Amino acid sequence: MQKFKNKVAVITGGTNGMGFATAQEFIREGARVIITGRNEERVNSAVAQLGDNAAGIVSDAGKMADISLLQEQVKRYTDKVDVLFVNAGYGKFASVEMVDEAHFDELFNMLVKGTFFTVQQMLPLMGNGSSVILNTSFVTAFGIQYFSVYTAAKSAVQSFIKTFSAECTAKGIRVNGISPGHIKTNIFNNTGLTAEQIDEAVASVIPTLPFGRFGDPLEIAKTVLFLASNDASYIHGAELLVDGGLSNVK
Template identity: 70%
Template sequence: MQRFKNKFALITGGTNGMGFATAQQFIKEDGKVIITGRRAETVNKAVERLGKKAFGIVSNAGSMKDIMLLHEQVKQHTENIDLLFVNAGYGKFAPVEFADETHFDELFNMLVKGTFFTVQQTLPLMKKGSAVVFNTSFVTEVGMTNFSVYSAAKSAVQSFIKTFAAEFTEKGIRVNGISPGHIKTNIFNNTGLNTEQIEGAIQSIIPTIPFKRLGEPTEIANAVLFLASQEASYIHGTELTVDAGISVIR
């Protein structure tokens, strides 16, 4: 398939997990990709793995200074972005009584403020026929202990799907979202849990999933690229849930 021949994607948080898998698939379909990540080492390593059609930018989605530089950094590689996958982020979780202001601000700065201004700064590079895809989460549809701040931040991103779609309609830019379930990513790496605790958390989650397995990053990538493709040309302002049914099956 060559759905993305002569197309350029910007994928934030593209050094691993869902972002990296989406970059891989976009390149396989003859596109070119710019990925962002917080550390030069991981960005360079990911670009090396992706090959000559990939470019990297060191940029922290939680830093306004970095986001405000993003436009000019992207222009060093291309004048046009056909797909913006706003994917950067990670989870931190705490009970309500233990969540402090630092915890709250970290998640909202990265997931909400960072998401909003990343789109704002990329918008001048997008033309009619391009697409924005937000990464939300199934947690916006269910109540989960310790997830209050993370879920609220993702709910804000979920609201951007509708409001941005309304504003970008006249520009001919489609806006949609992808709502992943439990996927094999490094989402727990910034929680402060050690390797054994992370594995324990994963093993406790798997029985709750209807398919009794974690999703593969490629399964999210396929959904993102469907929303970015002409096959989804009449899909706008929609959130596509890819969670094995965990948000609706009990």
């Protein structure tokens, strides 16, 4: 039996990586999925791959002008949202001395302001039994050099899990978070690193991981579907680590 038959899931940043894998899994389980992405060509390509039960919206999670239109754009496809996975985002990393205001604002606009106002836009379409899932990160548990702004932004998202859940309890809306570790995605694509530098960075990280590998986007997707399902009906205000033990196993 398909767990999400006749349900609608909205996934921000759904054109690739964790968001795209999650969209595929929701569709396999019977849901209709609406994805967002910043680039029209990539949105259209992702929707074509996902098939008839998918729709796409061009929307930049870092721009309030786009976010303010999101509710009306989603209402073109549905009058209710059962699952919201706030996933859009990427990383930029630099030393404290090298971070400028543009770097700071870019990450906070996308990850913090984008998350907050995306949830604000979608809540009127969500009702009793629906679920909000925020994408945080394992980096909030550590002090990692060059990650100061990214970690601070993700820590703010982490705090939203608790505050949003407190407000949504009376509405019957569960709010949880997923904290991915190192996952095979394009997170490094906006860092300014060359392909060779990215490969070197990945190679340097792998020996530090308990299982000696990056996680697969599908492993994140499966966890998101669990949190959104009735199997997790008594999980609320929680954050699940999906980092292969990196935060706890040494």
